[in-house]
Amino acid sequence: MSICEKYFPREPSAPVVSSSSTGEASKAEIKTLDKTFDSRAAYFVADYQKSEGNYIADVDGNLYLDVYAQIASIPLGYNNPELIKTAKSDKMIRAIVDRPAMGNFPGADLKEITSKLLEFAPKGQDKLWSGLSGADAVELAFKAVFFWYQSKKRGYAKPFTAEENESVMKNQAPGSPELAILSFERSFHGRLFASGSTTCSKPIHKMDLPSFKWPKAQYPSYKYPLEEHKEENKREDERCLKIVEDIFSTWKCPIAGLLIEPIQSEGGDNHGSAEFFQGLRDITIKHGALLIMDEVQTGVGATGTFWCHEHFNLSPPPDLVTFSKKFQSAGYFFHDPELVPDFAYRQFNTWCGDPARMILAGAIGDEIVKHDLAAKAQEVGDYLFKKLESLQSKYPKYLQNLRGKNRATFIAWDLPSGDARNKFLSDMRAAGVNIGGCAEASVRLRPTLVFEQKHADILVAAIEKVLGSY
Amino acid sequence: MSICEKYFPREPSAPVVSSSSTGEASKAEIKTLDKTFDSRAAYFVADYQKSEGNYIADVDGNLYLDVYAQIASIPLGYNNPELIKTAKSDKMIRAIVDRPAMGNFPGADLKEITSKLLEFAPKGQDKLWSGLSGADAVELAFKAVFFWYQSKKRGYAKPFTAEENESVMKNQAPGSPELAILSFERSFHGRLFASGSTTCSKPIHKMDLPSFKWPKAQYPSYKYPLEEHKEENKREDERCLKIVEDIFSTWKCPIAGLLIEPIQSEGGDNHGSAEFFQGLRDITIKHGALLIMDEVQTGVGATGTFWCHEHFNLSPPPDLVTFSKKFQSAGYFFHDPELVPDFAYRQFNTWCGDPARMILAGAIGDEIVKHDLAAKAQEVGDYLFKKLESLQSKYPKYLQNLRGKNRATFIAWDLPSGDARNKFLSDMRAAGVNIGGCAEASVRLRPTLVFEQKHADILVAAIEKVLGSY
Numbered sequence: 001m002s003i004c005e006k007y008f009p010r011e012p013s014a015p016v017v018s019s020s021s022t023g024e025a026s027k028a029e030i031k032t033l034d035k036t037f038d039s040r041a042a043y044f045v046a047d048y049q050k051s052e053g054n055y056i057a058d059v060d061g062n063l064y065l066d067v068y069a070q071i072a073s074i075p076l077g078y079n080n081p082e083l084i085k086t087a088k089s090d091k092m093i094r095a096i097v098d099r100p101a102m103g104n105f106p107g108a109d110l111k112e113i114t115s116k117l118l119e120f121a122p123k124g125q126d127k128l129w130s131g132l133s134g135a136d137a138v139e140l141a142f143k144a145v146f147f148w149y150q151s152k153k154r155g156y157a158k159p160f161t162a163e164e165n166e167s168v169m170k171n172q173a174p175g176s177p178e179l180a181i182l183s184f185e186r187s188f189h190g191r192l193f194a195s196g197s198t199t200c201s202k203p204i205h206k207m208d209l210p211s212f213k214w215p216k217a218q219y220p221s222y223k224y225p226l227e228e229h230k231e232e233n234k235r236e237d238e239r240c241l242k243i244v245e246d247i248f249s250t251w252k253c254p255i256a257g258l259l260i261e262p263i264q265s266e267g268g269d270n271h272g273s274a275e276f277f278q279g280l281r282d283i284t285i286k287h288g289a290l291l292i293m294d295e296v297q298t299g300v301g302a303t304g305t306f307w308c309h310e311h312f313n314l315s316p317p318p319d320l321v322t323f324s325k326k327f328q329s330a331g332y333f334f335h336d337p338e339l340v341p342d343f344a345y346r347q348f349n350t351w352c353g354d355p356a357r358m359i360l361a362g363a364i365g366d367e368i369v370k371h372d373l374a375a376k377a378q379e380v381g382d383y384l385f386k387k388l389e390s391l392q393s394k395y396p397k398y399l400q401n402l403r404g405k406n407r408a409t410f411i412a413w414d415l416p417s418g419d420a421r422n423k424f425l426s427d428m429r430a431a432g433v434n435i436g437g438c439a440e441a442s443v444r445l446r447p448t449l450v451f452e453q454k455h456a457d458i459l460v461a462a463i464e465k466v467l468g469s470y
Numbered sequence: 471m472s473i474c475e476k477y478f479p480r481e482p483s484a485p486v487v488s489s490s491s492t493g494e495a496s497k498a499e500i501k502t503l504d505k506t507f508d509s510r511a512a513y514f515v516a517d518y519q520k521s522e523g524n525y526i527a528d529v530d531g532n533l534y535l536d537v538y539a540q541i542a543s544i545p546l547g548y549n550n551p552e553l554i555k556t557a558k559s560d561k562m563i564r565a566i567v568d569r570p571a572m573g574n575f576p577g578a579d580l581k582e583i584t585s586k587l588l589e590f591a592p593k594g595q596d597k598l599w600s601g602l603s604g605a606d607a608v609e610l611a612f613k614a615v616f617f618w619y620q621s622k623k624r625g626y627a628k629p630f631t632a633e634e635n636e637s638v639m640k641n642q643a644p645g646s647p648e649l650a651i652l653s654f655e656r657s658f659h660g661r662l663f664a665s666g667s668t669t670c671s672k673p674i675h676k677m678d679l680p681s682f683k684w685p686k687a688q689y690p691s692y693k694y695p696l697e698e699h700k701e702e703n704k705r706e707d708e709r710c711l712k713i714v715e716d717i718f719s720t721w722k723c724p725i726a727g728l729l730i731e732p733i734q735s736e737g738g739d740n741h742g743s744a745e746f747f748q749g750l751r752d753i754t755i756k757h758g759a760l761l762i763m764d765e766v767q768t769g770v771g772a773t774g775t776f777w778c779h780e781h782f783n784l785s786p787p788p789d790l791v792t793f794s795k796k797f798q799s800a801g802y803f804f805h806d807p808e809l810v811p812d813f814a815y816r817q818f819n820t821w822c823g824d825p826a827r828m829i830l831a832g833a834i835g836d837e838i839v840k841h842d843l844a845a846k847a848q849e850v851g852d853y854l855f856k857k858l859e860s861l862q863s864k865y866p867k868y869l870q871n872l873r874g875k876n877r878a879t880f881i882a883w884d885l886p887s888g889d890a891r892n893k894f895l896s897d898m899r900a901a902g903v904n905i906g907g908c909a910e911a912s913v914r915l916r917p918t919l920v921f922e923q924k925h926a927d928i929l930v931a932a933i934e935k936v937l938g939s940y
Contacts (some may be wrong), residue, residue: 040814048568070571083567097553101540103511132602150678165673171681194663203635209619211641216885344510
């Protein structure tokens, strides 16, 4: 019995899409909801009670195979029985009703909660700070980076000067210095103001918002299949690394940290090679900057290792690694004791995270390790990738730049245009598969970690059915 | 039987502080926890299982009357049975294990969840957007304000220009314009980068972080008791309003919104009169800016009305009202349909809030309304304030500028110095009361909404005991 069958004995064996249904119930509910809560982005209204494993139900009675999984954030399927057990536990109930200000009044169980999370930390990381969302995690990481950078300059644990104390209250230097985070074109790191200043994938994410004038480098654009374009792609790495090096040497203010996704996800599933990331590691060390690996979307088993950057053999490991989404909780891992700010109350806020979500993250990690789900995702990813390669030779126009080989089910491809992509996503839903896009014309697969061969077969059959009709 | 007795039949009748205990168990646990999770700000390690109602237990066996309540964020006492019921409900369990991307795949129960929250919205507000913390709520509100401001300029729902689309990807104008939020000296609105740029209470909150160069006006500094200094305080309002008016007229870039706390909390429990806030409302309208009322700390019954600014009779009501803390959830309320951004996906992120915490907020609101807890807080606040006035005449040096009359238990006063204040807080803990400070030398009371006369008596007796020993 597979782990999915074990978790979900009642998981549907196939999607159910009522041909007579036109989503009327969803439409009506969205219309009502939209009066009080902006719902224009809603695909449909889900019935989570009836959702099970890899299948999401909607209020019209449809059951979709879900390979988008709440924008890549459902780790172990809908209504996972082990997570329900955790949700019903006394410690979860207490975390919900007695939410602590964890910095001031940590509970007696916090030690156990953080130790559990650290069992799943990327290799080399042994400390964490917790937040509430991907954007929050990224901005908390920025804060740690800026504290570190200026403390190093001032002298670790050296008191602030009178001039610093006065100027910072006016948002002026030296207390509020001009410092930058370097990120990449096509990146996505969240939509708050500092995270949004590093995000660079679509205008809609940041239009009309004031921003920090921080630099952007170029993320490699590879030719696919990778094995047929080794030389060109190597030159692309070198070109992009040189840009990073140049920016560090010439930018108008100090760059305290470099922020990058191991795979640019929202921006189009753009991949970088291990050599590219090793090159970045070297450049950050050379220029005295920190390397922040943004694993919000790539982390927690989705690419065949618990953390995607573990594919790159970075030494030393990244300085900070952000997490959220599939972990349900958020924050960053780190290892350098000097990344603990030099005074108390520098990295601080009322809640400092949410223990309820951290407890859930611990349970998710336990299940992934216990059932070896990252390795299993790699197996099913290999299987799926081969099937997609076959489809690609049949429908090359609709399966361009197929990518994500050896990254488990973290697979994507391009369609000839944004319109063609949007039509494809919509046709796939009519064929029973809930699937998501990224960038202008790409499709991204983001199934759960209990997505197995039989689900891959259903997905491939649906793609073939849709493309066959074009 | 009082509501507190009904909720908490086993609530202790008095604090228990072991005279032999020196907090050794807390110290040992903090030392261990600190290796992986920065715990230098921890007062003690709490035992939430043994905490009950207004009493917080620690791992050394102490039981403190808690008038700080997780930095003003526990609404209905520890282990409230009604909230436990909610935490065990099927809908809560589903919200935990099937956390939706609420913008894309809202659950069938979201309509009910948001409608429930809106039952408790400030008068005049009928829409909401949800977030995850106070700082997040404030920054989401900024986003709504900036979208609104630029859409008004461009024409609501008019497409972005090519120049805007290009420039925004470089973080440059016109796509990323120079716009400001006006806030106040001594204010606290959170510690992320944009919220942190409006925060202005202590250097430690923002030292070494890049910031937006946004203006700060002056919040009134009244003389107490208010009834003896009416004329001076009226002149103070006029002085401060003139500064706001001048900033609007002279600031180097457009000011899209004015952000203010109804009572500056972290910054020292500084109060503004109804006339002051009415004046601000007029100025924002005159200058085409929005008024954001930050009710993160003051909201949810703490000042005798559900929302503190309801004391001010503002017309029209504030444009956005942020909430968090006692509501356990976070976000902002609003009423103008044009504050719904003119395109989908402008105010958006993966989770768009946390339905688990929103469900809890609904249950909290229900209990407050059902038992009329805001009015009850006003009664006990009146009782307590009178007692404190008596103490003040006995110990005027240690109870300066007693303030918060007619604001329920949202009461504060000043000690002669920061050192005296810190010693007082520590002595109060030894006397069995967990109590918090604000600003440099102030004490702030932030009990739960089930803090009753008998608790007020214990608090007053402890203050008298401590001050009597000085």
